[in-house]
Amino acid sequence: MRVLLVDDHPLFRQALAATVRQINPDIAIEQVDTLSDARKKLSGDCDDTLVLLDLKLPDSHGISGLLGLKAYAPGVKVAIVSASDDRETVQTALACGAAGFISKAVGVEELTAAIETLFAGESWFVEHDPETVRDPLTPAQARILEGVHRGLMNKQIAFEMGLSEATIKYHLTGIFRKLGVQTRAQLLTLARD
DSSP states (O other): OEEEEEOSOHHHHHHHHHHHHHHOTTSEEEEESSHHHHHHHTOSOOTTEEEEEOSEETTEETTHHHHHHHHHOTTOEEEEEESOOOHHHHHHHHHTTOSEEEETTSOHHHHHHHHHHHHTTOOBOOOOOTTTOOOOOOHHHHHHHHHHHTTOOHHHHHHHHTOOHHHHHHHHHHHHHHHTOSSHHHHHHHHHO
16 A cells, blocks of 8 residues: 655645554655646556545646546545535535545544545545435546546547547536536536635
């Protein structure tokens, strides 16, 4: 097992690394401060990697970082560690395939519990009202959302995925419903925020 810490605040990365070392001193820990550097570290087999990802990086903002990593390395387990811990952000991260969400406001005990739970292969999310939890996006929907975020048109996304444009539109309708938006512009705003 290895952990990749992706945060542009060195002090916070060091605190996360210290917590991980306390849990298991044998785990390999790598630290980067951009999404671009994270992608470089994830080349090859990364099924044994846990990524702890901040939502606000110099080259990524909002849920787009999660979408980008999941599109690049679908097998990687990514947990969000962020100060933006409102219900909307947490639910969007869950719907977009995050393995967990850890608020930067938690204490050491909760941070330790969250990381141990993620190491055990389980997810970690704060309690939600079951009535308001969103259905998760399918892998195809996550790839389409990542394409929309990159500014691709439906035709381009269809070509990349080997699907018809009608299928992309069908999936977009499902994405809109799951994320509670009505337009592509609202979807882009949600992904950036």
